[in-house]
Amino acid sequence: MTRRLIATAAGAAVIALSLSACVGGSNGSGDSATANADAFKGDVKGTITVLTNRTDLVDTTLKDYSAAFAKKYPGTTVKWEAITNYEDDVTIRLNSKDYGDVLLIPNKVAKDQLGQFFEPLGTVDDLGKTYRFVNEQAYGGNVYGLATFGTAQGYVVNKKVWAKAGITTPPKTTEEFLQDLQAIKDQEPGVTPYYTNYADGWPLTQWQSNQGEIAGPDTVQQRDADDAPWAAGKEQSTMDGLLFDVVHQKLSEADPTTTNWEESKNLLGTGKVATMVLGSWAVPQMQDAAVKAGGSKDDITFWPMPWQKDGAFQSTVGGDYKIGISKTSKNLPTAKAFLDWFEDESGFSAAQGGLSPRIDGATPDVLADFTKYGVKTLELQPAPAGKESLDSDIYNAAEIDLTGPNYKKKLVDIARGAAKGDKDSYFADLNKKWAEARTQVAK
Template sequence: MFPQKRRRRYVSLAAIGTVLTLAAACGSGSGDEPTTPATGADAEPAGEITVLTWRTDLVEDGTFDEYVTAFKEKYPDVTNVKVEGITDYEGEVKTRMNTDNYGDVLAIPGSVTPDQLGDFFEPLGAQDELGEEYRWINDKSFEGLSYGIPVVGNVQGIVYNKKVWDAAGVTAFPTTTQEFLADLQSIKDAGIEIAPLYTNYKDSWPLTQWDGARGAVTADPDYVNKMTQTDTPWTDESDSGVIDGLLYDVVAQGLTEADPTTTNWEQSKQLLGTGKIAAMVLGSWAIPQMAAAAEAAGASADDIAYMPFPAQVDGTFHAVAGGDYNLGINVHSSNKVTARAWIDWFNHDSGFSESQVGLSPLVDGPVPAALQGFVDEVELLTMNAAPAGKESLFADIDTASGIVTTDPKYRQKIVDDARSGSRTKEQVLTDLNAAWAKGRAEVGS
């Protein structure tokens, strides 16, 4: 473990390079039976593929045009890479997957359960062999085969405006949720007209980012697997209970935006960058976006910093490191060779992970300079894969419970309850446990 001081100074993380994020793909799946392997062993990349990304801004600013140009320079027989940006990525791609025409390469939606991977995606290789080259492939593997490869690794925590926190006299990492709440109150009491913490309730998907602290609270890489073995994963001492309890408390104590129903994701980047928002719970992938927004508004990228979730075990902060969206190949694609070439080129040659202030998905990949300080301060955890034969157990229980932790609606409900007082925090956690127990009973775990 890294040596720690009780109240550690913040680590400021300036953005480096161009603002980029994960490329995904979607497009020219024809519905015909596959004619080429995903390994690319029997043919050279050629022809056309369609690439889909949820980062519409990178489509609009020409970033993907640069990627396509570089890819075609390496593979001159590739005639075209069509990039399609989708704003509601999860929702629209899920709908498109009801047909065969959901592209050649795409980021695997979170709604796809492990046992469904083979129905929609081409296997990219044996899990143990692919794991010799790439990290964090367990999430999109099933029965020894891997169906997705992440193109950047994130650490999970809280992005914040250091200038705002310093102005309020808060100059150290909060080590407990109570310290975190007190720090947010100090920011509110400083008289600055800002939201101490911004939920992004209206866009909803950012609320799923709170799950990134599962495992970090108790420094347990098996925490998610252990959730399948208990009827009460939401307690005052458990990761889920601490995380959702903090969300309830921060809303109930008036430490968020005044009206969560009017939040705006794109606007929130500029608001945090210019000091109108103090903090947001997001993965490290958000750092360059916030820094770029700060600079665009005339503020300093150096104001953007990153802290771990406010919890320690034996005096040490922990943060979960893992892959972002995983790129997979449509099982119906008629050009799997070129699709696989795009995935491997993106990981090895694009420089994407470094420009994202993210960890490389390559086993021997570098740590970007802007994250090195955070990594030195916090012990990183990689969550353990589910035991063989139980890859879908969590998802099955989650679905049967009706909670569906991948759906932000359940945390929107927590925000609603905290605002209205219709349920106490204790009642919220009790109801979640009851639903989870019902799901376990139904699944027969």
């Protein structure tokens, strides 16, 4: 399941091209959301195409969803188009009118460009009464996408492997985390303490999703006002520094260029890998792998990252991919009916072990250990009006794909000795680029 972002430079180029070639329509004003309510009126019938990244579900669960929707709305057909390299391919397809009726909004679409490609679903105030995470794909007070499900941040562990090394509770500091991985390596030859999933790239982006757990809900605003977010002691430095140290201390796979996402599920599920930083969405997939290998789903659990605030673990929660409606759809009533059905009736979030996108939804079983260890959850503070795209403007100008894999890959390469430099020199370079970009964009 390919999940995250393409390289910043390429993504920025694609979006820039799209702005000059895109279809006309909403610019994200309040009036557009009000007017668009009428566009969704009409008979729910005919065929729609839904783009998805879930290549693993398209012939099973998603096929069942098509049947269930058609049962509720006779005369409708939902066709699924599963795309392996979702971010890359769909971002490019936004240059055309060929990107389906309903789709997951690529994360590289800047906030101020949402209205160029997607229909507004309603206002933040109105939809926020029913759904969580509505600010995450919103602009100008309008919501362009609703979360497929919510996810907590932390790391997936094979607790059977950790227990063999004498560790039964999550480490509270980065030092303890590294010591525990070393204990696994020392006491269990043949087990890889940490798996980067470097080759697929997008799993490395999961580290960034933990932002806020150290600095607080306004971490993005803090970073955007800072010329040196990779300075020692700051959140960005702590997160990236831990990944660097894991690799530098040879606690990860021997050759990261040979990793494979699908195989990593089996490796963790069977205890050949102990740990991966991912969202809570990954737990059911690892549990399935454990069961198929003859093990138990109870071998797999989810722990918070190894830092605490005021004596408590923190976990950032947020929406996974947001589902939106294409600006080019010729069947808006059916597209909207399907989006509403998917959010409210499909049961997708529960099946994925995710937080319900609905405010009244239940907490998934995969977060049982969060309750056990008193983990506090937080949601990131939305950007102030008029600054929704400031963060992406800065990191695009800096050519640092902050939410993508490339700068993390370079970090791993330096840490394992495959590229020149060290942690200090790399962080100094990132700070330099960031400060220069802020001069262009933010000051």
